[in-house]
Amino acid sequence: MNATVRLARAEFRKLFTTLAVPVTFALAAVATVGSVLIDAAVAGKAGQHPLGSAAETYQMLKFGPVVVVAMLILGILVAGGEFRHRTIVPTLLATPRRGQVFAVKIAVTALFGAVFSAVIFGLGLGTIAGVLAAHGMHTLPAAAGRMYVGTVIAGVCFGMIGVALGALTRNTFVAIIAAVGWALFVEEIALNTVAPSLEKWFPVGASIGLTNPPAPDVLAPAAAGVVLAGYAVAMLVAASRTTIRRDIG
């Protein structure tokens, strides 16, 4: 078995031998299903769109924030967690080629992120289908499939951004605070106030083009994917340079 495959298997073992993945999955699943049930409960009331309408179903399908936050945190833990618990030492003693270790972490996080995001979105979609079927409705709006694919892509990209943040900061707490701070204060509040037209060019703003239905003030899905992937690649390049050169332990 070659070194890359062995390393990948070890990385998957790391993912599934702590509580991070099951807890994150459970929270994401509850948030996803819960949001659908709440949306269904308030549909058609107090100015909300009626259940079964395209607008209401699109609202229900907005699982992007849950997937993005979950994958960002998991990505941070994949890299930052190794420094926090100093397991980076046995990792590098087993595989001293740091570039290879970092590349495999990225690939495993991307693959896991794709599956995780697809399962969470699928869970939400299944819940929506169940709710609609219970009311005798059996159609989904045209962009549902595109939103599914877009959410998976956003999940993968934010997983990789998380890996980069975790490796750059080598501190899971600092990385999570920085990520939440950026999303809430820089993009949501500052950019929205000062230059709202610029927000779509930043990571969270770009992800909306992937995870949400078509809208005039968001990027088209292809452009959103390129922008978000560009951020992920740039941050990973920066993180790999510091990780490969820094003294460890």
Place this chain on the structure above:
Amino acid sequence: MSVIRVSHLTKRYGQVLAVDDLSFDVHPGKVTGFLGPNGAGKTTTLKILLGLAAPTAGSATIGGAEYRALPDPMRQVGAALDSNTFHPGRSATQHLKIIATAAGIPHRRVGEVLDQVGLAHAAGRRVGGYSLGMRQRLSLAGALLGDPGVLILDEPLNGLDPEGIRWMRGLLRSLAAEGRTVLVSSHLLTEVAQTVDEIIVLANGRLVTETTLAELAGRSSVTRARTTDAARLADVLLAAGIQVRLVDGTTVEARGTDADAVGLAAAGAGLPILELSRHDEDLETLFFDLVNTTQEVAA
């Protein structure tokens, strides 16, 4: 033939010179103690040897190659740097299986090394609930996974109770007796004196001495002589290649020689001996003298 070779190794962190032109060899079939006070540069040297840090100058090789260039490094070198390189939420078995998977080591070795270090009974427990001594044993288990010919252990006796220290001592000696190269770091000579054959002593990042324990024990002999002109006697002894210390105007202490040599040297110089005595310093005192002399010179 040396297995571990450190050659003119220097490591600088900004203004701080952590390792200063250090050179030494470590040979197979022996337990070598790598000694020095906290901050002497021991761990920095070991990290460079294991590819975890880059040297500023010089080299550190194992079997003639840098660690990163070794094929299947864990099958050749086993290392335990500290007892806190585990995720607290994983069990010992999970932790070792991850390492074994990455290193291409069969998983049956996990049970074998846990048996060897006496942790089989706690293999399924989360490491977060382990005592310091148990974590030390788990760290050693990780080092033994690949059944390596070279073992590098940083302060492995920390946190062990007397029975644990005795067990570790026996294990290290048996591994060396099998022809493996065993390098053990410590900041206390007494901690490893019953375990090591050779010692390398560091202080302020510099080599203080590289010798055998037997030779060091020989240096612990101190002959005290009182005469009418201690300074002249000190000069005579120094000229004869004897390590000497001027205690005061009438007294000298000569190290690593016997009373006969001191008496004869005094007689040859026409100096009367008013008092002559010999005692053996304990190794701990000798070690502190060696290290502190180097630190004073450095200051």
